[in-house]
Amino acid sequence: MTNSSQENNTNENNTNTKTKAGEHLSKIMKEFYINQHLDAQAGKFCVWAAIIVPLEILRGFDIIVGIPENYSAMTASKGLGSAQCERSHQLGFSPDLCSYARIDLGNNLYPPKDAQMPPLPRPDLIITDNNNCSLLAKWFDVYHREYNIPHFILDVPFCYNPQDYDGLNYILSQYKDIIRKIENMTGQKYDIDKTREAMNNTNEALKHWKRFMNAALHKPAGITAFDSFVQMATFVTLRGTPQIVEQYKLLADETEVRIAEKIFPVPDEKYRLLWDNIAPWHQLRKMSSRLKQLDANIVYATYTSCLGTIEGGIDLYEYDGVDPLKHLARTQNFSVCPYGLELRYEVIEKLVDRCGIDGMVFANNKSCKVYSLMQLDIQKRLIDKLKIPSIMIDVDHADVTRYSEEGVFIRIEALLEQIDRYKNVC
Amino acid sequence: MTDFTESLKNIKNDGRRVMGCYPLYPPVELLHSMGFNPVIMWGLREHIISLTESDKHLQVYACSVARYMIEFIHLNASLLDGIVSYNACDTLRNMPEIVKCMLDGHGKSIPSFTFHVPAVSFEQSAEAGNYLGLHLNRLISAVEKEYHIKFSGDKFAESIELYRTMRNLCREIEALVSKGIIPFYIFCEAVGEGYFTSVEKHIEKLKSVVNDYTSNSKNVKNKRIILSGILNPPIGITKLFENCGLTVAGNDIAMLKRSYAFTPGIKDNPIEYYCSFYQERFPCTTILFSSDRRIDELKSLIENSGADGFVFVGEKFCEYEYFEMPFIEKKLKEWGIPGLFIEISTEDRDNLAQYKTRIEAFSEIL
Numbered sequence: 093m094t095n096s097s098q099e100n101n102t103n104e105n106n107t108n109t110k111t112k113a114g115e116h117l118s119k120i121m122k123e124f125y126i127n128q129h130l131d132a133q134a135g136k137f138c139v140w141a142a143i144i145v146p147l148e149i150l151r152g153f154d155i156i157v158g159i160p161e162n163y164s165a166m167t168a169s170k171g172l173g174s175a176q177c178e179r180s181h182q183l184g185f186s187p188d189l190c191s192y193a194r195i196d197l198g199n200n201l202y203p204p205k206d207a208q209m210p211p212l213p214r215p216d217l218i219i220t221d222n223n224n225c226s227l228l229a230k231w232f233d234v235y236h237r238e239y240n241i242p243h244f245i246l247d248v249p250f251c252y253n254p255q256d257y258d259g260l261n262y263i264l265s266q267y268k269d270i271i272r273k274i275e276n277m278t279g280q281k282y283d284i285d286k287t288r289e290a291m292n293n294t295n296e297a298l299k300h301w302k303r304f305m306n307a308a309l310h311k312p313a314g315i316t317a318f319d320s321f322v323q324m325a326t327f328v329t330l331r332g333t334p335q336i337v338e339q340y341k342l343l344a345d346e347t348e349v350r351i352a353e354k355i356f357p358v359p360d361e362k363y364r365l366l367w368d369n370i371a372p373w374h375q376l377r378k379m380s381s382r383l384k385q386l387d388a389n390i391v392y393a394t395y396t397s398c399l400g401t402i403e404g405g406i407d408l409y410e411y412d413g414v415d416p417l418k419h420l421a422r423t424q425n426f427s428v429c430p431y432g433l434e435l436r437y438e439v440i441e442k443l444v445d446r447c448g449i450d451g452m453v454f455a456n457n458k459s460c461k462v463y464s465l466m467q468l469d470i471q472k473r474l475i476d477k478l479k480i481p482s483i484m485i486d487v488d489h490a491d492v493t494r495y496s497e498e499g500v501f502i503r504i505e506a507l508l509e510q511i512d513r514y515k516n517v518c
Numbered sequence: 519m520t521d522f523t524e525s526l527k528n529i530k531n532d533g534r535r536v537m538g539c540y541p542l543y544p545p546v547e548l549l550h551s552m553g554f555n556p557v558i559m560w561g562l563r564e565h566i567i568s569l570t571e572s573d574k575h576l577q578v579y580a581c582s583v584a585r586y587m588i589e590f591i592h593l594n595a596s597l598l599d600g601i602v603s604y605n606a607c608d609t610l611r612n613m614p615e616i617v618k619c620m621l622d623g624h625g626k627s628i629p630s631f632t633f634h635v636p637a638v639s640f641e642q643s644a645e646a647g648n649y650l651g652l653h654l655n656r657l658i659s660a661v662e663k664e665y666h667i668k669f670s671g672d673k674f675a676e677s678i679e680l681y682r683t684m685r686n687l688c689r690e691i692e693a694l695v696s697k698g699i700i701p702f703y704i705f706c707e708a709v710g711e712g713y714f715t716s717v718e719k720h721i722e723k724l725k726s727v728v729n730d731y732t733s734n735s736k737n738v739k740n741k742r743i744i745l746s747g748i749l750n751p752p753i754g755i756t757k758l759f760e761n762c763g764l765t766v767a768g769n770d771i772a773m774l775k776r777s778y779a780f781t782p783g784i785k786d787n788p789i790e791y792y793c794s795f796y797q798e799r800f801p802c803t804t805i806l807f808s809s810d811r812r813i814d815e816l817k818s819l820i821e822n823s824g825a826d827g828f829v830f831v832g833e834k835f836c837e838y839e840y841f842e843m844p845f846i847e848k849k850l851k852e853w854g855i856p857g858l859f860i861e862i863s864t865e866d867r868d869n870l871a872q873y874k875t876r877i878e879a880f881s882e883i884l
Binding site for chain 1: 574575576577579580605607608609611612614615616619620632634636637638642643644645646649652803806807809810832834835837838840841842843844845847
């Protein structure tokens with residue numbers, strides 16, 4: 093089981109050969125999923141966690157950690173998303189629900205007999221958070237009821253302003269509740285040194301990640317946002333492990349070499365675009381290829397800019413090596429959705445400036461309201477303040493039936509024309 | 519039908535400040551005790567026809583609650599002295615800044631206060647109660663500072679009693695609706711209007727409804743249903759139930775029972791009061807930790823009311839409700855209770871024929 097569809101997209105733009113980082117990603121993801129099943133067969137305790145639950149804490153135990161959201165993204169990138177969504181509809185789940193949730197529910201509660209991707213090992217405990225999206229808690233709560241297993245919800249205050257001292261302490265107290273819960277359920281003793289080591293690994297990996305992302309600053313850019321989408325798989329599943337350090341070092345090193353060798357994904361890059369929302373998993377290859385034909389490159393995305401940051405930031409918030417739990421609590425809002433419009437606009441403004449962005453693509457994603465609902469006002473402000481042309485396109489991150497390639501590209505082409513006009517005027 | 523703008527003007531004419539509150543369960547007793555008339559800005563579908571302003575700020579797949587609310591604030595900005603919100607759901611937590619953008623665009627400004635209600639049980643995370651307390655204290659301080667007023671425990675206790683009385687009356691009318699004595703649509707109107715008037719006037723209104731109908735002792739033999747959902751169904755639909763020979767024996771609607779079912783016994787301490795208010799209230803899909811308790815409550819509701827059927831009136835794009843429905847459907851089958859699932863979207867106030875057909879058919883199978 094691999095996410096090769098995702099990786100096929102990675103840096104094969106010029107040479108049509110898979111990069112070493114792409115090959116290595118396939119390998120470690122395959123091992124990750126196989127090992128989960130082997131560990132489950134050996135009777136290991138299994139936790140399903142939402143993607144921004146601090147995995148480094150869970151590394152303090154000898155347990156399996158399954159990530160349903162990654163599994164859904166992988167399913168979508170293999171073109172299997174719609175079929176799994178349909179299976180969830182047959183179970184009575186509304187087509188208006190998030191497509192990640194629908195894929196996952198279809199896959200686990202009504203698995204196809206000839207499944208290309210077997211479901212994750214059955215969990216003993218579920219841990220979610222409500223700051224990325226509180227509907228995650230509702231989604232995972234279905235398993236709590238169906239499997240009759242405990243569900244721990246990590247309650248994280250939404251940030252209209254950067255996290256404060258009390259918010260941090262509140263999160264910290266809940267980390268201790270999580271630890272107690274797992275200790276009680278497994279009989280294992282939590283090992284904070286393992287979390288410390290995991291935090292060091294994550295921090296090291298994120299330095300390489302930022303080095304990789306900085307390739308987007310080069311003109312022409314050394315990467316596309318699609319490359320960064322693909323490589324997020326390691327972050328959401330293997331955070332805190334030595335594998336993520338190895339993967340991101342390889343990725344950053346190789347990308348820098350390619351820039352030195354003048355190998356660029358869009359060699360005649362004329363338009364540098366910024367993406368706002370979750371990756372369109374079912375369109376990675378198609379969209380990047382078509383953009384390349386237009387000499388356009390989505391060089392960066394808010395979705396991947398946020399890894400390792402705090403609210404409103406785009407730079408790495410480094411671990412000081414002192415207190416891993418405190419650091420995790422401070423960076424608990426590292427994804428975009430846990431903070432408000434003002435902070436999100438701040439991120440976009442920084443990215444536009446740093447990356448030399450010509451235009452912005454807001455992906456209006458019915459499956460992810462938390463990401464999408466502020467976009468109309470952010471777009472207006474972007475135009476008013478920065479005079480940056482932008483478009484809003486309809487994209488569902490995992491359900492291809494809600495996507496029209498031609499409709500989207502008509503808009504993208506209009507955006508490029510708008511950028512041309514703007515450049516001529518300036 | 520009551521004109522809610524007129525209602526706000528009447529409140530202002532009575533010399534009270536109006537505090538607009540985001541749904542679902544804001545701390546109305548606290549705000550009332552501090553001299554405000556809290557209005558909870560939901561149930562607006564039949565009062566606002568156009569969503570022109572809302573559409574500039576929210577996509578059409580936002581729920582009708584959010585879309586109508588932003589339009590309402592736009593139309594009534596000059597009548598609102600402040601706005602209070604909490605993290606009731608993913609959409610509503612994003613709204614304060616969107617509303618601010620909307621107001622900024624019109625050169626308007628309304629003081630806005632947000633606070634965090636823990637989404638977890640205190641049993642799971644003991645610190646959650648202290649964190650709620652911290653946020654409530656901040657809210658009280660911010661309101662005191664903004665309006666140069668002081669919180670009073672005595673006034674808070676008085677406000678609690680007023681809201682307790684109001685909620686008790688709602689339960690009394692619910693019982694009369696269940697007996698077929700008061701039409702369900704009258705009940706919905708009476709409760710719905712209460713969100714936009716003073717609690718004192720609301721109590722009077724509810725008392726008059728009780729008085730108007732208690733002499734009516736008809737003993738109807740309709741089939742009995744439980745209604746579930748977020749908002750009161752459109753009036754046309756509420757009338758359809760009785761026209762189709764169905765009595766609403768009980769409800770699990772956020773604007774109705776989930777709002778009036780529970781008032782904590784605490785007298786004057788706002789922190790203790792709201793810890794109980796948010797932890798022990800009637801379960802709601804937006805109270806994330808209450809889903810297990812909800813199943814038990816629904817079972818009791820069905821058994822105690824002698825319901826023959828269950829009707830879920832879903833609010834389109836309220837995923838909180840939709841994630842729970844398949845499991846409830848499964849439970850209904852286990853309990854031998856037929857279910858009808860209808861979905862109301864933003865514009866649904868007039869096109870009722872499709873619902874009539876379905877409700878009639880459902881009535882026939884009971």
